[in-house]
Amino acid sequence: GAVVSQHPSWVICKSGTSVKIECRSLDFQATTMFWYRQFPKQSLMLMATSNEGSKATYEQGVEKDKFLINHASLTLSTLTVTSAHPEDSSFYICSVTGTASTGELFFGEGSRLTVL
Amino acid sequence: GQQLNQSPQSMFIQEGEDVSMNCTSSSIFNTWLWYKQDPGEGPVLLIALYKAGELTSNGRLTAQFGITRKDSFLNISASIPSDVGIYFCAGRYNFNKFYFGSGTKLNVKP
Numbered sequence: 001g002a003v004v005s006q007h008p009s010w011v012i013c014k015s016g017t018s019v020k021i022e023c024r025s026l027d028f029q030a031t032t033m034f035w036y037r038q039f040p041k042q043s044l045m046l047m048a049t050s051n052e053g054s055k056a057t058y059e060q061g062v063e064k065d066k067f068l069i070n071h072a073s074l075t076l077s078t079l080t081v082t083s084a085h086p087e088d089s090s091f092y093i094c095s096v097t098g099t100a101s102t103g104e105l106f107f108g109e110g111s112r113l114t115v116l
Numbered sequence: 117g118q119q120l121n122q123s124p125q126s127m128f129i130q131e132g133e134d135v136s137m138n139c140t141s142s143s144i145f146n147t148w149l150w151y152k153q154d155p156g157e158g159p160v161l162l163i164a165l166y167k168a169g170e171l172t173s174n175g176r177l178t179a180q181f182g183i184t185r186k187d188s189f190l191n192i193s194a195s196i197p198s199d200v201g202i203y204f205c206a207g208r209y210n211f212n213k214f215y216f217g218s219g220t221k222l223n224v225k226p
Contacts, residue, residue: 044159091156
């Protein structure tokens with residue numbers, strides 16, 4: 001399956017600052033990447049679908065100005081949490097799909113954001 | 117939107133016991149996926165199912181794609197302590213739409 005790497009794996013920042021999380025597809029050219037958010041003891045919540053070379057598609061209730069997504073290349077997508085606040089503290093996970101014929105979803109290791 | 121009901125929510129079992137968990141959906145899916153997530157890490161794909169009725173194994177894990185395409189189960193045989201974690205099912209209808217169950221937390225007592 002696809003190898004997906006996220007960086008950083010954890011970050012602590014002050015309220016009001018912006019944080020960028022990178023998601024790299026190491027062995028697969030991902031035209032589509034997904035960004036999920038996971039609260040403790042809960043399932044994954046899809047935030048947005050990131051398409052290479054075009055604007056991301058955000059799920060209902062996700063602020064696109066708050067969570068900036070850029071997918072400039074086939075192997076890299078970034079999520080920037082702008083003007084972070086404590087309620088943005090969460091586990092953020094990216095994923096990529098395999099080939100269209102299999103439709104599997106492969107996840108990165110996740111990034112733990114803590115906003116003080 | 118589509119709802120995936122996963123059960124049980126949590127399980128406490130003895131090492132060596134078999135485990136079964138399942139997911140049901142209000143709509144049909146074309147693909148069922150089963151994942152395991154360890155604390156602080158991303159989910160890892162265990163088994164992928166593509167056809168109704170399909171039964172697939174991966175070591176001690178066996179999963180089936182329900183014949184109605186609205187359900188799937190995962191069995192773990194002879195559980196060991198490293199099976200501890202949260203197991204998620206996921207269903208796919210369209211290429212870019214995946215739906216996740218709420219997870220089953222598995223605890224294994226040595």
